[in-house]
Amino acid sequence: MKATLTYPALSDRSLDLPPILIVSNPYRILDYAASVGDLGLVKLALDFGASQPAYQGRWTPLHTAALKRRLHGTGGSYVPTHEIDRAGVIGELVNSGHHINSVSSGGWTPLHVAARWAHGDLVDCFLQFNDVDIRAANFDGSTPLVLAAAWGHVEIVSVLLSYENIxxxxxxxxxxxxxxxxxxxxxxxxxxxxxxxxxxxxxxxxxxxxxxxxxxxxxxxxxxxxxxxxxxxxxxxxxxxxxxxxxxxxxxxxxxxxxxxxxxxxxxxx
The missing domain is CATH 1.25.40.20 (Ankyrin repeat-containing domain)
Structure with a gap:
């Protein structure tokens, strides 16, 4: 039963983890791996049963990946820079069933998150998926374009405007x-x-x-x-x-x- 990703299962990868995560459930480790862009650990957590959360009303690992911030309480990143692959993490999550348009409790999709916090590389990554909702509105009615414009992210505004369905x-x-x-x-x-x-x-x-x-x-x-x-x-x-x-x-x-x-x-x- 793939319920717990334990120290023995992690093998040498346990040395890369903050102590708080060495014995934890696969979903928590998946969220951490997404936050730091660790593609190898994402794959490991998925292999051990980290499943897609409810599509509606839940912050997901895709949101965490879009935010580019490590999880609270886990300290610094334990991933060598050359092993960070955020685009790969996003692709792996989507291919494993994580919905590209998943919404948080505030109605935010991962694209909202990337647009708000000026992660242009990830905006580009999300826009590669044909079914991404570029006009999705959160519970305040804000689209990714509105958020990017409001927060002064001119490069992201330009990218979003280049899409025909905007x-x-x-x-x-x-x-x-x-x-x-x-x-x-x-x-x-x-x-x-x-x-x-x-x-x-x-x-x-x-x-x-x-x-x-x-x-x-x-x-x-x-x-x-x-x-x-x-x-x-x-x-x-x-x-x-x-x-x-x-x-x-x-x-x-x-x-x-x-x-x-x-x-x-x-x-x-x-």
Whole structure:
């Protein structure tokens, strides 16, 4: 019965493990191996009965692999750098039945995790699987693209936008798009990437009626405002549900740079 991966079974691999894991069940060792990218130990744990957890509502070894962080309480990595193969770990897990779109208790898929924490190499790895859900929404309604844009990961945004089935204007539970969150975060480089994509609505409004320009102006993010105003078709006089424009929000919040002539003229002359 493959219920316990014991010291004798690990043989010389026991020397590579943190003491807390030397006698443990296969699933716990599998999760550790995934966290440090140890393909050999992943295969060993699978051979000893580490099974796929429930598809819905459970953090899985695929999530752990996407996070690239060692498990709590296991200390440093015991895997020599030349033996780390995270792409191989992900492939082995998927081939053994671990679902590429498994969701955690918060509705996060492994792709969400990799996109949020800027692991571009693993984003590329997950996207190699044809059935990966590139538009999956977590329980906040955020897609991997929204998370990457919100946290300023421009390379990942570019990769995700290159896929035909991406929908860059997917919205979260607040009705906000990737462009809106990029503006909120002050990521003008992502504004440039998104603004150059033909399917992005640069004047999209959220449930408060706010555009990306309104958010940037209300926060005093001059570089983002500059970038947005440079986009063809931008509508600077759009009003939110309170009837306020980007310029009026800047005035309300006292953002003098945005109230300066070069911005005010641009916003009122279109």
């Amino acid at each position: 929908r860059p204007d997917d919205v979260d539970e607040e009705g906000r798009t990737a462009l809106s969150w990029a503006a909120f975060g002050g990521h003008d480089n992502i504004i440039e990437v998104l603004g150059g994509h033909g399917d992005v609505n640069i004047n999209a409004v959220d449930f408060r009626g706010r555009t990306a320009l309104i958010w940037a102006s209300s926060l005093g993010l001059t570089s983002v405002v500059t970038r947005l105003l440079s986009l063809a078709g931008i509508q600077p006089d759009a009003r939110d549900i309170l009837g306020r424009t980007a310029l009026s929000w800047a005035a309300l919040r006292g953002h003098r740079d945005i109230l300066s002539r070069r911005f005010a003229v641009a916003m009122m002359s279109r």
